[in-house]
Amino acid sequence: MTTRRFSLTLLILIFSGCATYAGLNYDQLFGQPEVRERTVPPSSPEADVFLTKVKPIIDNRCVVCHACYDAPCQLKLSSVDGIDRGASKELVYQGTRLTASQPTRLFEDAQTTAEWRELGFFPVLNEREQSLAGNLDAGLVARMLTQKARHPLPETDQLEGFDFSIAREQVCPTIEEYDAYEAEYPLWGMPYGMPAITNSEYQTLISWLGSGAKMNAPLPLTEEEQAGG
Known part of the structure; x- marks a missing residue:
């Protein structure tokens, strides 16, 4: 076993133990959730x-599914606002719905993460105590990445036995529901x-998540963009 693989295995084992313990009562362990400033x-x-390190991984491995308006669980990972907004249990397209539903267009139907929480979106990043343990144990993305690392499955382009259809039943757990x-x-x-992300990619994302998942504020427009070019 290489040193890198041993380190990853040790990290997963430690993290798994913490996550199991944290699942008992997140509020007692890490306090009440509240929207955090991440930019x-x-x-x-x-x-x-x-x-330079995190976004390229997300763009390469995540946005292929989590970028469209009807992304699974409405989780859009193609922008800072989408990541911080989080996920929703509501389906965008529901063929049996007889009445109109509240639209959830990013940048249109709410302007802040707090407003999205009022519309039923829940965080995929930890919004409790901003500590290493809290950020990893009480953060959905961190938990899901570690779950995949424990069950990487064959390295094929697309694995068999998974439903990718538009009409598939979606399972969108909150962090409180994650153990189940x-x-x-x-x-x-x-x-x-x-296939799972590489060991190096996993360590990069876990390090970022553990540090509070800070992201860039909007980038300033270039001179060409300001000129309308």
């Missing part, structure tokens, strides 16, 4: 980590139905 100036070291989700669907970590 930092584009010139900051934290923004540089997100833009993982027990019932042990192979449904992220990326869902696809």
Whole structure:
């Protein structure tokens, strides 16, 4: 076993033990959830980590599914606002619905993460105590990545036995529901139905998540963009 693989295995084992313990009562362990400020100036070291190390992984492995209006669980990972908004249990397209539903267009139907919480969206990043344990144990993305690392599955382009149809039943657990989700669907970590990310990518994302998942504030327009070119 290589040193890198041993380190990853050790990290998963430690994290798994913490996650099992944390699932008992998140509020007691990490306090009540509240929306956190995650954006930092584009010139900051934290923004540089997100833009140069984290975002390329998300763009390469996540946005293929989580970028459209009807993304699974309405989780859009193609923008900072979409990541911070989180997920929803409501389906965008529901053929049996007889009445209109509240639209949930990013940048249109709510302007802040707090407003999205009022519309029923729940966080995929930890919004409780901002500690290493809290950020990893009480964060959905961190939990799903680690679940996948424990069950990486064959390295094929698309795995068999997973439903990718538009009409499939979606399972969108909150962090409070995650222990039951993982027990019932042990192979449904992220990326869902696809090969696991590499060990290096996993460590990069877990390090970012554990540090509070800071992301860049909107980048300033270039001179060409300001000129309308």
